[in-house]
Amino acid sequence: MTNRNILIVLALAALMVAPFVVYPIFLMKILCFALFAAAFNLILGYGGLLSFGHAAYFGGAAYICGHALKVWGLPTELGILVGGLAAGAFGAVVGLLAIRRQGIYFAMITLALAQMAFFFFISADFTGGENGLQGVPRGYALGLFDLSNNITLYYFVLAICLGGFLIVVRAVHSPFGQVLRALRDNEDRAISLGYDVERVKLLAFVLSATLSGIAGATKTVVFQLASLTDVNWHMSGEVVLMTLLGGVGTLLGPVLGAGVVVALQNTLASGPLSAWVPVIMGTIFVICVLAFRRGIVGEINALIKRSF
Numbered sequence: 070m071t072n073r074n075i076l077i078v079l080a081l082a083a084l085m086v087a088p089f090v091v092y093p094i095f096l097m098k099i100l101c102f103a104l105f106a107a108a109f110n111l112i113l114g115y116g117g118l119l120s121f122g123h124a125a126y127f128g129g130a131a132y133i134c135g136h137a138l139k140v141w142g143l144p145t146e147l148g149i150l151v152g153g154l155a156a157g158a159f160g161a162v163v164g165l166l167a168i169r170r171q172g173i174y175f176a177m178i179t180l181a182l183a184q185m186a187f188f189f190f191i192s193a194d195f196t197g198g199e200n201g202l203q204g205v206p207r208g209y210a211l212g213l214f215d216l217s218n219n220i221t222l223y224y225f226v227l228a229i230c231l232g233g234f235l236i237v238v239r240a241v242h243s244p245f246g247q248v249l250r251a252l253r254d255n256e257d258r259a260i261s262l263g264y265d266v267e268r269v270k271l272l273a274f275v276l277s278a279t280l281s282g283i284a285g286a287t288k289t290v291v292f293q294l295a296s297l298t299d300v301n302w303h304m305s306g307e308v309v310l311m312t313l314l315g316g317v318g319t320l321l322g323p324v325l326g327a328g329v330v331v332a333l334q335n336t337l338a339s340g341p342l343s344a345w346v347p348v349i350m351g352t353i354f355v356i357c358v359l360a361f362r363r364g365i366v367g368e369i370n371a372l373i374k375r376s377f
Contacts, residue, residue, distance in 0.1 A: 084227060093219040094291065099331045100230040101288040106311040106323030107237045108280035113309075114318035115241055116273045117253035121176045121305050122163065122183025123281050126156035128300025129186055130282030135202040135295040136195050145208040145216060149229065149286040156282020157275050159186070164274035168267055180302065187300050201296035205289055222291065229287050233280050238320060240276060249273055310354050316364030325365055 087096055105127055112118040134152030137143045143151065167178040190196045197203065207216035216222045240246050248269050251259045260266055289295045298304065307330065315326025330350070337346050361368055 088220050088223040093223040095331075095335060097223055097226045097291045098288070099328050100226050101284045101291065102308075102311065102327040102331055103324040104230045104233045104287075105281050105284040106308055106315070106327040107234055107320070108277045108284065109308045110312045110317065110319075110323040111237055111240065111280075112273050112277045113312055114322075115246060115253060116249050116270060118168075118270065118274065119172075119176045119309075120167075120179040120274075120277075121302070121309075122179035122181075122186075123278070123308055124300050124302060124304035125163070125183035125186040126160055126278040126281040127285035127288075127304060127308075128190065128295070128297075129159060129285070130156040131285040131289040131295035131299045132190055132196050132202055133282075134286035135205040135289045138208060138290070139202070139205050140195070144212065145210060145225075145290060148208075149283060149290065152286030152289070153279050153283035156285070157279030160275045160278025160282075161271070163278070164271045168270040168274060180305070183300075183305060184302060187297070187302070190300050191297060196295070199297060201294055202289075203294055205293040205295065207290055207293065216290070226287055226291060229283065233283055234324070236276075236280065240273075241320065245269070245272070307350075310350060310357075312364075314353065314357050314364055316366035316368075316370075319364070319366045319370070322364050322366035329365070 105123075109120070109123050112120060130152035133155045134148045137151045138145065138148040141148075163179060163182050166182070167175050170178060191198060195202070207222060210216055210221070210225045214221050214225070216225060248259065248264055251262075251264070252266055252269060256266060285299055288299070311326035311330050312323045313326070314329060315324065316322025333349070333353075334346060337349060357364065363371060
């Protein structure tokens with residue numbers, strides 16, 4: 070067994086025993102944001118597309134899933150799937166409008182459309198407005214396992230997030246992922262080789278939006294709540310921070326970045342610095358951009374390469 074396989078086995082073993090050591094709700098929050106950051110990194114780190122509107126898919130799916138579970142009475146798995154598919158559909162619409170632009174123009178289009186989604190959710194009747202969509206039932210997994218139990222719910226969330234992460238890994242290491250990186254590095258050369266640039270970008274964008282939606286829908290099941298915080302532009306900024314902090318263009322970087330950011334937010338929120346959380350997060354963002362552009366995982370990889 071290789072060192073890589075040993076590390077994977079140890080990581081899976083740690084995840085299996087984690088809810089008996091750490092508060093399960095906290096762990097599930099990290100898992101949901103880890104999937105969100107990994108999905109966002111698919112287009113930023115591997116596609117070179119900076120979206121400032123990914124909260125629309127994360128939060129939009131949260132509302133759709135919550136409504137599907139609470140009002141329509143769908144099974145939990147189907148409710149999460151409906152939320153993810155709705156996010157993917159909206160991502161397809163945004164992608165069709167945005168991918169023809171590059172750089173700041175692409176980012177501004179995604180932000181503008183995400184803000185339109187935010188104002189829709191704040192005024193729509195089914196969202197509960199500023200109070201959010203509360204009392205979302207957790208239901209049963211596969212109709213058998215009661216998700217009101219936090220330990221059972223943890224393993225359910227773990228399965229979903231691992232599945233989503235494996236999709237990202239598979240996409241990155243597939244021929245599709247190779248083409249996506251080629252577009253990021255030199256789009257003109259990729260065009261000259263005959264690749265359909267807009268089609269590849271759109272597929273990546275829709276896949277990223279769908280997985281982001283699944284992360285948001287799963288978070289709704291965990292907290293039994295979908296709120297405006299999930300769809301606010303601040304959430305788009307947070308996922309950018311998570312990805313940059315962990316390491317853009319690395320598979321584990323966004324996961325680690327999500328864990329660090331969520332842990333910091335939870336630690337600071339209950340202390341005397343609770344009012345300064347946005348300032349502290351902003352300071353970390355600036356330091357990361359100026360001093361650690363490769364992120365935590367990127368810097369570790371660079372250090373290992375220099376050592377050997």
